[in-house]
Amino acid sequence: MVASGKTPAKPSPRGRPPKRADQPDLRVRILDAAEDLFARHGFYGVTTRQVAREAGVDVALTHYYFGAKRSLFDEVFLRRAEILNQERLESLDAYEAAHAGRMTPEGAITAFVNPMIERSLSGGAGWKSYFSLVAQVNNTPHWGGETMTRFFDPVVQRLIELLRKAMPEATDTDLYWGYQFLTGAMMLVLAETGRIDLLSNGLCRSGDLDAIRTRLAAYCAAGFRQMVAGHSAPSSIN
Amino acid sequence: MVASGKTPAKPSPRGRPPKRADQPDLRVRILDAAEDLFARHGFYGVTTRQVAREAGVDVALTHYYFGAKRSLFDEVFLRRAEILNQERLESLDAYEAAHAGRMTPEGAITAFVNPMIERSLSGGAGWKSYFSLVAQVNNTPHWGGETMTRFFDPVVQRLIELLRKAMPEATDTDLYWGYQFLTGAMMLVLAETGRIDLLSNGLCRSGDLDAIRTRLAAYCAAGFRQMVAGHSAPSSIN
DNA sequence: GTCTATAACTGGATAGAC
DNA sequence: GTCTATCCAGTTATAGAC
Numbered sequence: 160m161v162a163s164g165k166t167p168a169k170p171s172p173r174g175r176p177p178k179r180a181d182q183p184d185l186r187v188r189i190l191d192a193a194e195d196l197f198a199r200h201g202f203y204g205v206t207t208r209q210v211a212r213e214a215g216v217d218v219a220l221t222h223y224y225f226g227a228k229r230s231l232f233d234e235v236f237l238r239r240a241e242i243l244n245q246e247r248l249e250s251l252d253a254y255e256a257a258h259a260g261r262m263t264p265e266g267a268i269t270a271f272v273n274p275m276i277e278r279s280l281s282g283g284a285g286w287k288s289y290f291s292l293v294a295q296v297n298n299t300p301h302w303g304g305e306t307m308t309r310f311f312d313p314v315v316q317r318l319i320e321l322l323r324k325a326m327p328e329a330t331d332t333d334l335y336w337g338y339q340f341l342t343g344a345m346m347l348v349l350a351e352t353g354r355i356d357l358l359s360n361g362l363c364r365s366g367d368l369d370a371i372r373t374r375l376a377a378y379c380a381a382g383f384r385q386m387v388a389g390h391s392a393p394s395s396i397n
Numbered sequence: 398m399v400a401s402g403k404t405p406a407k408p409s410p411r412g413r414p415p416k417r418a419d420q421p422d423l424r425v426r427i428l429d430a431a432e433d434l435f436a437r438h439g440f441y442g443v444t445t446r447q448v449a450r451e452a453g454v455d456v457a458l459t460h461y462y463f464g465a466k467r468s469l470f471d472e473v474f475l476r477r478a479e480i481l482n483q484e485r486l487e488s489l490d491a492y493e494a495a496h497a498g499r500m501t502p503e504g505a506i507t508a509f510v511n512p513m514i515e516r517s518l519s520g521g522a523g524w525k526s527y528f529s530l531v532a533q534v535n536n537t538p539h540w541g542g543e544t545m546t547r548f549f550d551p552v553v554q555r556l557i558e559l560l561r562k563a564m565p566e567a568t569d570t571d572l573y574w575g576y577q578f579l580t581g582a583m584m585l586v587l588a589e590t591g592r593i594d595l596l597s598n599g600l601c602r603s604g605d606l607d608a609i610r611t612r613l614a615a616y617c618a619a620g621f622r623q624m625v626a627g628h629s630a631p632s633s634i635n
Numbered sequence: 636g637t638c639t640a641t642a643a644c645t646g647g648a649t650a651g652a653c
Numbered sequence: 654g655t656c657t658a659t660c661c662a663g664t665t666a667t668a669g670a671c
Binding site: 198199200201202203204291294295297298299300301303304305307308312315316331332333335336337338339340341342343344345346347348350351352353354355356357358359362363365370371373374375377378379380381382383384385386389 | 436437438439440441442529532533535536537538539541542543545546550553554569570571573574575576577578579580581582583584585586588589590591592593594595596597600601603608609611612613615616617618619620621622623624627
């Protein structure tokens with residue numbers, strides 16, 4: 160909710176004991192614990208008591224700070240969404256500013272995806288949990304689609320805008336479906352489910368985001384192009 | 398568990414009243430209800446009482462037929478997995494038999510995906526629920542990756558085999574990652590979360606699997622090719 | 636095979652003491 | 654702000670009547 164600026168502003172040793180509503184450690188510890196557990200077991204798979212135990216606080220405290228269980232979940236979801244959305248918007252803006260007139264699908268997709276890969280690689284365990292959580296919500300019927308839309312739509316619309324400029328021949332229908340494929344692929348890899356490790360018998364590792372970074376944008380950009388080309392020259396390949 | 402051959406073998410009107418362990422309606426009704434609810438709310442989001450109520454049977458019956466809640470879930474998951482796996486294997490076999498020596502990524506992917514699209518389009522509500530359920534499991538950490546592997550690996554390995562023949566220059570690493578992107582995209586669209594409807598403001602509809610049929614294979618096939626080409630000639634495109 | 640009844644327990648949530 | 658104690662609705666699961 161609150162900006163990330165003020166880091167350790169503790170130069171008033173005689174003032175009131177730190178009481179600002181957004182600083183106390185407990186809020187953060189509860190959020191962290193909830194994030195970790197929700198990511199692992201989903202909303203219904205976690206009890207407020209588990210959250211309290213993992214956070215090392217009393218059960219009643221979770222209600223004191225966040226009210227109902229559902230509000231706690233919402234705050235977990237919101238916390239990093241705001242950070243992520245800002246980073247992605249900046250990344251897309253920067254890309255457009257530097258490449259106006261000669262944008263490519265690869266470039267736009269990379270600008271869109273990179274902030275997430277960076278956070279997953281260097282953001283710590285909390286970000287890993289967060290992406291796992293978002294990946295689950297992404298594939299949840301009704302409620303999931305609505306939630307993803309509510310939290311992430313502006314950035315996605317911005318990406319579509321850049322893709323439209325990079326591929327003026329593409330129809331909007333193609334752009335939306337192409338994005339759907341992109342986000343499905345991206346969310347699955349960010350979830351790091353361990354599936355590919357088993358499938359490939361250890362050759363590929365879920366956590367190897369560098370392998371993804373070099374592949375996903377190329378893969379999806381080629382997909383967009385092919386979809387677009389397919390309309391002008393419908394291939395008869397079986 | 399049991400083959401799908403014997404359909405309505407009821408020509409013995411004077412024998413014993415139908416008592417075969419695999420025929421009674423109740424098992425099926427419970428499975429159907431459970432499938433629908435698990436698909437909508439996930440494993441922990443559903444109670445055995447809800448299942449019983451939706452099936453129109455007593456709570457105790459769910460335990461009588463399936464034992465613990467978890468076994469019920471497993472049977473739901475298994476029931477259509479067997480049908481689907483067989484259909485996909487047959488589809489892949491048929492494609493290879495008809496196009497040996499001149500297989501394409503498009504063709505192999507289409508053969509892999511088509512049975513699912515057909516079932517989702519014409520299989521009825523149960524199949525829709527089932528795909529929604531699988532899509533959720535697909536994005537579930539640890540447990541999801543392990544489950545998907547356990548139930549679906551043979552067909553996936555078969556697909557990879559065909560892709561390897563269609564693109565001999567591709568490395569296994571590329572093939573596995575390419576499949577990861579494919580399955581992420583495919584599962585998201587089969588989940589029909591309504592996301593694309595909201596995102597596109599009604600232009601695209603989640604349930605429009607024909608739109609997907611004509612796009613997904615082309616999209617992913619182009620992705621595979623580009624990934625492969627990227628190695629021999631690393632592009633400097635930003 | 637089906638249902639009644641209940642055991643045994645866990646869940647979210649809060650009132651009120653400290 | 655924090656914890657104790659508790660309410661009570663709802664849970665899985667089963668024993669035993671029909």
